[in-house]
Amino acid sequence: xxxxxxxxxxxxxxxxxxxxxxxxxxxxxxxxxxxxxxxxxxxxxxxxxxxxxxxxxxxxxxxxxxxxxxxxxxxxxxxxxxxxxxxxxxxxxxxxxxxxxxxxxxxxxxxxxxxxxxxxxxxxxxxxxxxxxxxxxxxxxxxxxxxxxxxxxxxxxxxxxxxxxxxxxxxxxxxxxxxxxxxxxxxxxxxxxxxxxxxxxxxxxxxxxxxxxxxxxxxxxxxxxxxxxxxxxxxxxxxxxxxxxxxxxxxxxxxxxxxxxxxxxxxxxxxxxxxxxxxxxxxxxxxxxxxxxxxxxxxxxxxxxxxxxxxx
Amino acid sequence: xxxxxxxxxxxxxxxxxxxxxxxxxxxxxxxxxxxxxxxxxxxxxxxxxxxxxxxxxxxxxxxxxxxxxxxxxxxxxxxxxxxxxxxxxxxxxxxxxxxxxxxxxxxxxxxxxx
Numbered sequence: 001x002x003x004x005x006x007x008x009x010x011x012x013x014x015x016x017x018x019x020x021x022x023x024x025x026x027x028x029x030x031x032x033x034x035x036x037x038x039x040x041x042x043x044x045x046x047x048x049x050x051x052x053x054x055x056x057x058x059x060x061x062x063x064x065x066x067x068x069x070x071x072x073x074x075x076x077x078x079x080x081x082x083x084x085x086x087x088x089x090x091x092x093x094x095x096x097x098x099x100x101x102x103x104x105x106x107x108x109x110x111x112x113x114x115x116x117x118x119x120x121x122x123x124x125x126x127x128x129x130x131x132x133x134x135x136x137x138x139x140x141x142x143x144x145x146x147x148x149x150x151x152x153x154x155x156x157x158x159x160x161x162x163x164x165x166x167x168x169x170x171x172x173x174x175x176x177x178x179x180x181x182x183x184x185x186x187x188x189x190x191x192x193x194x195x196x197x198x199x200x201x202x203x204x205x206x207x208x209x210x211x212x213x214x215x216x217x218x219x220x221x222x223x224x225x226x227x228x229x230x231x232x233x234x235x236x237x238x239x240x241x242x243x244x245x246x247x248x249x250x251x252x253x254x255x256x257x258x259x260x261x262x263x264x265x266x267x268x269x270x271x272x273x274x275x276x277x278x279x280x281x282x283x284x285x286x287x288x289x290x291x292x293x294x295x296x297x298x299x300x301x302x303x304x305x306x307x308x309x310x311x312x
Numbered sequence: 313x314x315x316x317x318x319x320x321x322x323x324x325x326x327x328x329x330x331x332x333x334x335x336x337x338x339x340x341x342x343x344x345x346x347x348x349x350x351x352x353x354x355x356x357x358x359x360x361x362x363x364x365x366x367x368x369x370x371x372x373x374x375x376x377x378x379x380x381x382x383x384x385x386x387x388x389x390x391x392x393x394x395x396x397x398x399x400x401x402x403x404x405x406x407x408x409x410x411x412x413x414x415x416x417x418x419x420x421x422x423x424x425x426x
Contacts, residue, residue, distance in 0.1 A: 030330075031326050031330060032322040032323075032325050032326045033322075033325065034325045034328075034330055034331040034332070035330055035331070035332045036330045036332045036333060036334045037330075272319075272322070275322055276315065276318035276321075277318070
């Protein structure tokens with residue numbers, strides 16, 4: 001019961017921080033392109049505008065799915081992000097919460113895509129098929145690198161014990177061991193695919209599939225999908241920060257540090273590649289994700305297993 | 313390597329001054345080029361009522377007003393500047409004003425003010 005309340009209470013915080021990150025992202029991206037860029041609070045203005053618009057539902061849409069998928073997607077993302085935040089602040093032990101967070105964040109992107117594809121628009125359908133193959137290819141290395149952190153923490157799948165281990169060891173997993181550093185690298189290589197930014201933005205590519213699954217969404221639906229996307233981007237970065245780069249400090253300070261690190265990770269893996277890189281083909285995304293990050297993640301897993309064996 | 317070049321350029325831009333300017337514009341407005349054709353200014357006291365501007369206007373933005381003066385409907389204007397060019401007494405001018413947004417349509421009817 002307490003967990004539910006805490007998660008519900010921290011969802012707005014996670015939303016707020018994600019939107020601030022989005023503002024920072026847009027500002028930095030603009031400055032790297034030589035533009036002044038929108039004000040930092042532009043994502044908030046955008047949401048207010050979108051929520052005040054009418055809902056439009058196409059004739060060809062499968063109504064319930066099209067209508068409710070954005071809401072579910074946003075709530076999944078918010079729940080996932082809030083869960084990471086709650087564990088970070090309270091240190092609550094929760095068996096298997098790493099898998100739960102992973103599941104929630106994956107469902108969020110999946111639901112947004114399925115909702116968009118149920119509009120009946122052929123571009124959205126193409127986008128769904130691209131999105132699914134991309135999702136499957138980057139989630140594997142991501143999960144493997146999360147598993148590395150779990151093995152480091154003694155084979156538990158609870159975020160709190162990974163954090164406790166780092167607090168005890170006096171530094172992040174990535175800074176203390178080679179396996180951890182490699183796992184973080186694999187995780188970060190997958191981030192552009194998770195955030196749907198170039199070079200891996202094949203699902204929502206404007207010039208190829210006209211925004212893909214977002215094509216028929218507008219108004220409150222689009223606002224919810226935007227929330228889902230922004231929050232799951234930031235939550236993934238927050239997960240990486242708390243799994244691999246946790247800095248031991250007093251509880252509120254440690255959480256603040258983690259948020260800051262997540263911000264830096266997101267800028268490095270989403271803002272910068274999104275600005276300087278061009279888009280690759282869908283098959284190249286799949287090939288890249290299944291080769292580079294996956295092999296690095298497997299390597300880090302093997303190293304961690306060896307290290308764990310050595311310790312035992 | 314191309315990624316390196318792009319990164320270097322992005323970093324240079326990030327640290328340098330942006331090329332665009334913020335909007336809404338600050339008091340110092342950007343300079344418009346010479347001969348810029350913006351908002352119409354009409355000096356109705358100088359106007360002699362020859363109606364040449366009315367004849368040359370390709371979009372029919374000029375109409376006759378009282379006492380042989382004219383009114384310009386900037387909403388129809390295509391900013392070709394032919395009225396300013398043909399005016400024998402220089403009563404019509406295209407200024408460098410480029411921000412033409414108003415809530416009230418009448419703000420963009422330029423004519424004599426008796």
